[in-house]
Amino acid sequence: MSESAAILSDRRLERETAKRRQARRSQAIAAASTLVVLGGLLTWILTSPGWPEVRETFFNWEVFKESFPDVLRGFWLDVKLMVIVEVAVLAIGLLIALVRTSRAPALFPLRMLGTVFVDVFRGIPTILLVYLVGFGIPALQLTGLPTDPVVLGGIALTLSYSAYVAEVYRAGIGSVHRGQRDAALAVGLTDSQAMRHVILPQAVRRVAPPLLNDFVALQKDVALVSILGPQEAFRIAQIIQGENFNYTPLIAAALLYLAITVPLARLVDRMGGPEGAVR
């Protein structure tokens, strides 16, 4: 008995050493290939004829240090805008998805409106929508309508992203097996209770990764509001760049965007399961 256990444990040791050897080997290969690829790319860029010029105009440390505080101040506006718009988008998108999936005959006109909303605002390029809302609404000269370009830009982004997010929710709702609704009705729930307590909780869990993905996209698209004039990160970077003909402030702005989109992207990966994650 103890002898066979000893034999087994020997074999096991052997297997584990072999596995460790394999792991070391794949790590070495990964490291080597990374080195070769990145090194090659870097050499290619650094030895390019225009590199000294590019380094001076895009990666100028002095300009970076000088412009960063201003760009960061502008970025704070981007952050506020993306948080407010995202909350509005999650709520409005859900509302549209619920209207579009409801079967109540009284909601028919709303259902139609929901379809039109999604078709129109998903079909127009976001940048065009920012222009149309940003310059169109003030041109109406109606009292009570907002004229602040930040608010108008936020409205345009909300319209565009609500249309996308509504479809994400709707796909999630549609993916819940109809047996779930049957079971909810069978225990005596109403249609709306079945939606709220049984179908939506499952649907939202399923679409959390694509919702976060849209959030990442939105975080970048807030820069589009700059075309209406507000001094957010991209706009400020552009102004500084225009003043001293150096593109480094744009790099500063890009880094700031990355600082918030990359962590979120990793979160999306983790939610999507191990296959999505970088290993």
Next chain:
Amino acid sequence: MGPTPRSTPVLEARGVTKAFGEREVLRGIDVEVREHQAVALIGASGSGKSTLLRCIDLLEEIDDGDVLLDGEVITDPAVDPVAVRRRLGLVFQAYNLFPHLTALENVVLGERRAHGASRAEAELRGRQLLKRFGLEGREGDRPDNLSGGQQQRVAIARAFAGRPRALLLDEVTSALDPELVGEVLAAVRDLKEEGMTMVIATHEMTFAREVADFVAFLHEGTIVEYGTPQEVLAEPERPETRRFLKRLLEAGRA
């Protein structure tokens, strides 16, 4: 079995028909179930057993005829289907538990939202029901972590939690591994002994013989033979019934 013969049946179907497009699934079903009785629906797959149960629970709309619950026509378009479903319990072949909720939350959801019980009240009863069906200690488990037999027992507890007038069981053991069938049938037997009125669609003939007061054999959307288990299962008169039972016997299921 002691129902007074003249009492109103708990459930009654009168000339119920149902078609899905061109396909007529129910072609004039007449059946009644009296208080404390269990009626077993037997018949080949596609004979209409499940559809009949779904029509009774108003998950499907019937085309013609009537279904009555305690003498009241429930298939009238003016009747609120939600109120009717609160008086019935339905157990599905594939359990259909809510995967995002624990066993206890599954049992409690209808109590709280449909029957307006307080959380404490509903949970106390939910725990008692789970214990009764042998699931003590599993209250906090999600359906994922339960065996098929355990899931189906949670589903039975869930259907029973609303104190239904009648329980509709739709082939509750068909999705189970053979060794798990017994524990679910024991739960149903337990309910029958307590006097629960039931309609049981089943492929388990031994079980039908033991638990049912009457057996209805469905064939192509009609009840072709109806009687006591002895009459239908041991001395069937109709050739369709005999053929069906013979096939089951050959498959080792009777």
